[in-house]
Structure formats: C-alpha cells, structure tokens
Amino acid sequence: MGMSGMDSDLIVRPEGEVKIETSGLGLFYGEFQALRDVSVTIAARRITALIGPSGCSKTSFLRCLNRMNDLISGARVVGEVLLDGRDIYHEATDVAVLRKRVGMVFQTPNPFPMSIYDNVAYGPRLHGRCSRSQLDEIVEKSLRAAALWEEVKDTLRKSALDLSGGQQQRLSIARVLAVEPEVLLRDEPCSALDPTATFRIEELMIELMTRYTIVIVTHNMYQASRVSHYAGFFLLGELVEYGPTEQIFENPKDQRTDDYVRGRFG
Amino acid sequence: MNTGARRVREWLIERAIQAAGAMAIVFVLAIFAFLLRDALPVFRETTVRDLATGRTWLPTAEPPKLGLLPLLLGSLYVTIGALLISVPLGVACAAFISEVAPRWMRETLKPAVEVLATIPSVVFGFLGLLLVGPWLAELLDLDVPLFAGLGSLMLAFMAMPMIVSLSEDAIRAVPMTLRQNSLALGATQWQTIWRVVLPAGRSGIIAAVLLGMGRAIGETMTVLMVTGNAAVIPLGLPGFLRPVRTMTATIAAEMGETAYNTPHYHALFAIGLLLFIITFAANTIADVVVRRSGRTTR
Numbered sequence: 001m002g003m004s005g006m007d008s009d010l011i012v013r014p015e016g017e018v019k020i021e022t023s024g025l026g027l028f029y030g031e032f033q034a035l036r037d038v039s040v041t042i043a044a045r046r047i048t049a050l051i052g053p054s055g056c057s058k059t060s061f062l063r064c065l066n067r068m069n070d071l072i073s074g075a076r077v078v079g080e081v082l083l084d085g086r087d088i089y090h091e092a093t094d095v096a097v098l099r100k101r102v103g104m105v106f107q108t109p110n111p112f113p114m115s116i117y118d119n120v121a122y123g124p125r126l127h128g129r130c131s132r133s134q135l136d137e138i139v140e141k142s143l144r145a146a147a148l149w150e151e152v153k154d155t156l157r158k159s160a161l162d163l164s165g166g167q168q169q170r171l172s173i174a175r176v177l178a179v180e181p182e183v184l185l186r187d188e189p190c191s192a193l194d195p196t197a198t199f200r201i202e203e204l205m206i207e208l209m210t211r212y213t214i215v216i217v218t219h220n221m222y223q224a225s226r227v228s229h230y231a232g233f234f235l236l237g238e239l240v241e242y243g244p245t246e247q248i249f250e251n252p253k254d255q256r257t258d259d260y261v262r263g264r265f266g
Numbered sequence: 267m268n269t270g271a272r273r274v275r276e277w278l279i280e281r282a283i284q285a286a287g288a289m290a291i292v293f294v295l296a297i298f299a300f301l302l303r304d305a306l307p308v309f310r311e312t313t314v315r316d317l318a319t320g321r322t323w324l325p326t327a328e329p330p331k332l333g334l335l336p337l338l339l340g341s342l343y344v345t346i347g348a349l350l351i352s353v354p355l356g357v358a359c360a361a362f363i364s365e366v367a368p369r370w371m372r373e374t375l376k377p378a379v380e381v382l383a384t385i386p387s388v389v390f391g392f393l394g395l396l397l398v399g400p401w402l403a404e405l406l407d408l409d410v411p412l413f414a415g416l417g418s419l420m421l422a423f424m425a426m427p428m429i430v431s432l433s434e435d436a437i438r439a440v441p442m443t444l445r446q447n448s449l450a451l452g453a454t455q456w457q458t459i460w461r462v463v464l465p466a467g468r469s470g471i472i473a474a475v476l477l478g479m480g481r482a483i484g485e486t487m488t489v490l491m492v493t494g495n496a497a498v499i500p501l502g503l504p505g506f507l508r509p510v511r512t513m514t515a516t517i518a519a520e521m522g523e524t525a526y527n528t529p530h531y532h533a534l535f536a537i538g539l540l541l542f543i544i545t546f547a548a549n550t551i552a553d554v555v556v557r558r559s560g561r562t563t564r
Binding site for chain 1: 441443444445446447448449450451452453454457461462465466
C-alpha cells in the first residue's frame with residue numbers, strides 16, 4: 001500500500017548534523033514482516049518523536065536502533081542502520097558497546113532487585129569505572145539529572161523495588177544516563193505517570209537534548225507535539241510521513257497522517 | 267443418588283484427604299518421638315558436652331567412649347567437600363542450561379541431569395570403590411584408596427541433579443525484562459548472568475544448595491563404601507585425603523551388631539537424632555529462604 005520512503009517527499013531529511021540514518025530497514029519476526037523499507041534520518045541532539053497507533057511497529061523500529069531485536073529468536077533485520085555513518089548491523093559491531101552508546105528506557109520500569117545506588121551504578125561498574133568516589137559522583141549526577149535525587153538521597157541503600165512507579169521510571173532514566181549514552185531511546189515515556197511527573201520528565205528531556213540525541217515512541221500526541229523537533233508517523237510497519245514536528249501536526253501531506261493526528265483513528 | 271448420600275460421600279472423601287495430609291505430619295512427629303525415646307537414655311551414661319566434644323568413638327570399650335566429634339567432623343568434611351564441588355558446578359550448569367544452551371540442548375541436558383538422581387547410591391559407592399578411588403589414590407599417591415574427598419566427589423554427583431534442577435527453575439523464573447534491561451545498558455551476556463540473573467534468583471539457588479546439602483549429609487551407602495570408616499578426627503586440608511567416618515555410616519555399620527538398650531545403642535540413636543535435626547534445619551532454612559521474596563538490599 002505505501003510507497004518507498006527514499007523517493008518520496010513525505011520523508012523529509014532534517015537539517016544539520018545527522019546521528020542515525022536507516023535505509024531500506026526491514027524487520028521480520030519469522031514470516032511476519034513487522035517493518036517495511038524504513039529510510040529515515042535522525043538529527044543529532046534533537047528530540048524525534050515516533051507516533052502511530054498500537055501495533056504499528058514503532059517500538060520494533062526503536063529496538064532496531066540498539067539491536068534489542070537480536071534477543072528475539074526468529075527476528076531478522078534487512079537494510080542498514082548507520083550510527084555516525086557506521087552500520088551497526090556489521091558483523092564487527094560490538095553489540096555491548098553499541099548499547100552503551102545507544103541507551104534505552106523501556107516502556108515499563110524494571111529496577112534490578114538491588115539497592116537504588118546499585119541500580120544506578122550498575123552500568124558504570126560494567127564499563128569499568130569503579131573508584132568509589134567517582135561512582136558516588138556518577139550516581140548523584142544521574143539521579144539529579146533524572147529529577148529523583150531529592151527524593152532518594154537519604155535512602156540510596158534501600159531496595160529499588162520499594163520505589164513508586166513514577167520513581168522507578170525516573171530511576172530507569174538515571175540508570176541509562178549513568179552510562180552516558182550518545183542516543184537515548186525512550187519507549188512510551190510517561191505512560192504510567194501522573195501529570196506532575198510527566199511534566200518533570202518532559203522538562204528533563206528538553207534539558208538532556210543539549211547533549212543527547214533522543215528518540216521517543218509515544219501515544220501521547222500532546223507530548224509529541226510539545227517536546228519534539230521532528231516527528232514520524234508509523235502505520236502498519238511503514239513510515240508514512242516524517243518531518244519537522246509542526247509540519248506533521250499542523251500541515252501533514254498524507255491523508256492518513258492527517259487523520260491520525262486529528263484523532264480520527266488510532 | 268440422593269442429596270444426603272452424596273453429602274456423606276463428600277464428607278468421607280474430604281476427611282480421607284485430610285487424613286492423608288495429616289499423616290505426613292504424624293509420621294515426622296512419630297519418627298522424632300521414636301528417636302528421642304531411644305536417644306535420651308544415652309544421657310544416663312554421658313552428657314551433651316561429652317558427646318559433642320569427646321574425641322574418641324569407642325562404643326564397645328569398657329566404659330564406652332562415646333565422643334561424637336570425629337563422626338560429626340567426618341560428616342561435615344564429606345558434606346562440605348561435596349558442596350564445594352557440586353555448588354559451583356551445579357549452578358554453572360544451571361546457568362548454562364537456562365541462559366546459554368540452545369533449545370534442543372536444554373531439552374536434552376536437563377532430563378539427562380535429572381536421570382543422575384535416579385542412579386541408586388550403591389552404584390555410586392561401587393564406582394567410587396572400584397574405579398574412582400584406586401585411580402585417584404594412584405594419581406595423588408595415597409596409601410588408602412578410601413578417603414573423605416572421594417566421598418565428597420561421589421556425593422557431589424549425587425547432589426548435583428537437585429542443585430541443577432532447582433537452580434535452573436530459580437534462574438528461569440527471573441523475569442526476561444531484567445535481562446533485557448541489563449543488556450540494554452551495554453552488559454554482555456556473561457555480565458548479565460553474573461550480576462543480575464544469579465543475584466535475582468539467589469533465594470531459589472540458596473534453597474537448592476541447602477536441599478543438596480541435606481541430601482549429602484544424610485547419604486549413607488555411598489559414604490559407607492568409599493570413605494574408609496576410620497573414626498578419626500580429620501584435620502586441615504589433608505583431612506580430605508584420609509579416611510573418615512560419617513554419622514550415617516556409623517549408624518549403618520554398627521546398628522546391626524549392637525545389643526539392645528546398651529549405651530552404644532542409645533548413642534547411635536543420638537546420632538540419628540542429630541542428623542534429623544541437621545537435615546530438618548537445612549530444609550526449614552531452605553523453605554524460609556524461598557518464601558522470603560527476592561527483594562533485598564545488601
């Protein structure tokens with residue numbers, strides 16, 4: 001039904017520095033094709049929002065960017081994903097290093113069953129920065145950046161499982177920030193949060209944007225339009241339209257995008 | 267069938283099931299009472315302190331010397347040795363089966379390991395006695411091919427199926443999302459297993475180890491056959507290479523030729539009581555550990 005992304009004016013190439021570029025990206029789960037020919041350019045140090053109805057494979061697309069789909073047996077990727085110009089699906093790619101560079105915050109927070117401190121220190125310890133004072137510093141910095149420090153600074157040794165849902169979500173962010181990724185992938189941010197926490201996290205994202213390239217998958221149209229610079233609309237495994245957020249939300253070229261952002265379906 | 271008859275039948279079935287359940291508890295209590303009855307008279311002859319610290323087991327001497335220390339230490343040596351071998355191997359094997367092995371291998375390996383559990387202990391004893399013992403004795407240049415470490419080795423194989431099987435269940439029960447979160451932070455698979463999966467499954471693994479320990483300390487036939495049965499106190503690391511005698515082997519070897527109601531007879535029951543308490547404690551702790559959920563800080 002769709003047309004190929006490359007030669008279409010529906011897919012706009014962002015200006016400025018490029019962080020990630022996919023070309024002809026396809027994803028199969030066994031026989032089922034979850035993504036079709038996605039060719040898109042993601043701008044460095046900007047927020048890119050991916051929108052679309054449930055089951056449109058936007059999360060699958062996100063998981064292609066740090067090769068989390070590798071963990072699903074039967075999943076197969078075709079096409080290219082370039083990170084800073086290098087194909088991350090090249091056989092010489094060290095996946096652990098890739099995932100350190102391209103951090104991911106999952107849809108539901110999953111703290112490790114250990115203390116708050118150990119959760120945040122987990123990544124840095126993996127990557128071998130182990131001096132006690134350095135770790136303390138990274139933990140504090142990451143928790144501050146995730147707007148959680150004030151609430152937990154006296155209980156760092158307590159189990160992370162005792163935190164509230166919203167706190168766990170911010171802990172997941174702190175945990176990713178602690179490994180200092182270059183790209184931050186966020187799946188459905190704020191879906192389980194109250195408005196105050198949502199507001200905080202949006203502020204946080206805008207703050208982080210100066211240093212990170214952020215890609216968010218969201219169902220929340222308001223959020224996408226408020227915080228993102230670029231937006232892409234996925235439908236049934238295809239990227240229908242991609243461009244500056246104002247264009248996607250106010251003046252979409254494709255009828256299906258128009259219908260979706262106006263809330264006619266999805 | 268009318269309602270009244272049906273109700274009576276239901277009542278009978280319910281009571282029967284209840285009785286079957288209660289039976290298990292009754293048996294445990296009855297065994298405990300029986301052990302107590304025949305063990306307690308030993309204190310007409312000796313004291314708890316002398317039993318626990320006596321360094322000589324010569325029950326047929328006049329007066330009998332009823333020091334349990336060599337037997338207790340013998341059991342501890344063999345058991346600890348068995349755990350030192352079977353725990354790292356068993357947990358590693360469980361981690362491999364659950365985390366690394368491809369599906370077909372997992373489906374072959376786990377049943378294969380569980381089959382180990384069905385081998386009669388006398389067969390392990392036989393293997394140790396005729397094969398492993400002489401071979402190790404030559405390798406390590408030992409005078410006697412029967413020694414504590416040989417018992418440990420054979421027991422390790424016997425405890426392994428339980429440790430592997432239960433640890434594997436515990437590891438598998440760790441949510442997949444925890445692994446994904448770890449990998450997404452740039453952890454390798456090995457780092458994920460070591461730092462997240464095993465700690466998250468630790469209560470189940472600890473329970474598996476304790477149950478394996480209960481199995482090892484209570485095992486009789488194999489140790490009777492391969493540990494040499496010399497009631498001497500094992501000392502230091504070389505103790506593993508010398509013959510020892512365990513509590514279980516002592517009971518098995520001596521009960522048949524002990525006169526009824528002698529101090530020796532009662533002392534053997536005291537050993538049985540001690541074993542019962544140790545395995546009961548190991549099982550209870552395992553149970554408590556499993557129930558206490560995985561959540562902790564350090």
